[in-house]
Amino acid sequence: MRRQSNDRLERRAFLAAVVLVLPLAGAQATLADTPLEVPILRSPKQPLARKSVRSWTSLQRENVVMQAQDYSCGAATLATIFQYYFQDDISEAKILKEILGKMEADEVKDRQENGLSMNDLFLCCKALGYLAAVIRLPADKIPGLKAPVIVRLVREEFKHFVVLKGSVDDRVFLADPLRGNVRMSAEKFMTHWSGEALLVGKRGFGLPQSHPLQIHTDPPVQNELDAARRYLVQPRPQ
Numbered sequence: 188m189r190r191q192s193n194d195r196l197e198r199r200a201f202l203a204a205v206v207l208v209l210p211l212a213g214a215q216a217t218l219a220d221t222p223l224e225v226p227i228l229r230s231p232k233q234p235l236a237r238k239s240v241r242s243w244t245s246l247q248r249e250n251v252v253m254q255a256q257d258y259s260c261g262a263a264t265l266a267t268i269f270q271y272y273f274q275d276d277i278s279e280a281k282i283l284k285e286i287l288g289k290m291e292a293d294e295v296k297d298r299q300e301n302g303l304s305m306n307d308l309f310l311c312c313k314a315l316g317y318l319a320a321v322i323r324l325p326a327d328k329i330p331g332l333k334a335p336v337i338v339r340l341v342r343e344e345f346k347h348f349v350v351l352k353g354s355v356d357d358r359v360f361l362a363d364p365l366r367g368n369v370r371m372s373a374e375k376f377m378t379h380w381s382g383e384a385l386l387v388g389k390r391g392f393g394l395p396q397s398h399p400l401q402i403h404t405d406p407p408v409q410n411e412l413d414a415a416r417r418y419l420v421q422p423r424p425q
Contacts, residue, residue, distance in 0.1 A: 247367040250399040251350075252279055254364040259283060261303035261348040263364030264337045265311065268350060268387050271362075271399040272335055275389075277315065286311050302346060305339060308385055318388035326377060329354045335362070335400045337385040340376075351384065352402050360402045370404075 250271040254263035262282040269277040286307050287295050298307070305321055312319035324336070332353045340347045349369075350362035359376045361369040 244367075249368065251362045251367050252364060253367070255279055256283075256299075258299050258302045260364045261305075261308050261337075262286065264348045264350050264362070265308055265387070267362050267364065267400070268335060268337065272387075273317075273389050273392060282311055285314055303348075305383060305385060308337065308348075312385075312387050316390075318386075318390065320386045322384055322386060323382055324384040329359065329373075333394050334386070334388075337387070339381045339383060340379040341381050342379050350400065352400055355402060355404055360404075362400060 250267070252263045252266040252270060254260045259279055262279045265282050266277060266279040269275045269282075286303060287298060290298070298304075309319050309321050324338075329351070330353065332351070335350050335352050337348055338351045340349060347363075347365065349364070352360040352362060354360065354373060357373045358370050359373055361371060363369045
């Protein structure tokens with residue numbers, strides 16, 4: 188009973204810390220992939236000088252785990268949180284194994300056809316030793332989020348999990364396992380957001396002021412028009 192009481196207190200403190208806080212500060216994320224090289228200076232007596240640059244695609248997908256399966260957007264969002272917020276080396280494949288490995292064959296088939304549920308992600312977090320809570324997140328709390336959360340976007344039968352980093356002015360910023368880093372109008376986001384959010388925490392981790400999933404408003408992020416077009420033409424519900 189004491190352990191359960193401590194868990195409840197820790198969970199309440201975790202929820203309050205994530206939701207009832209000041210807005211995120213902007214920061215540049217760490218550059219991680221293999222860079223390209225382009226010439227920047229030629230000297231008659233020296234080898235060609237080169238400068239490393241990044242491709243647009245690699246920058247757009249920076250600090251986002253891209254989903255490997257049609258149905259695995261939920262697992263990819265969890266992997267994004269684990270790897271780029273908590274700095275834990277937990278892959279999408281490991282998350283899928285944890286979730287699907289405990290299911291009967293008919294349940295696995297259902298997830299492969301229809302995608303994972305919010306409860307699947309919640310239970311996976313608990314099984315891996317993380318704090319987790321599914322809440323109805325008030326829209327006016329989004330600008331003050333202190334940590335990234337997982338949300339689900341819905342359009343007709345198409346359901347898709349993304350990481351919500353927070354918002355600046357009238358734009359929300361997402362880490363999307365299908366499209367990479369995305370900026371979307373708050374109005375558009377509210378139209379498709381289910382209203383639920385999965386909060387993930389880690390005992391003893393705290394709320395770091397600097398992490399790779401912080402909002403930064405500089406490119407590259409897909410703008411809202413491009414993101415909306417891609418969202419509307421996805422071929423398969425999830």
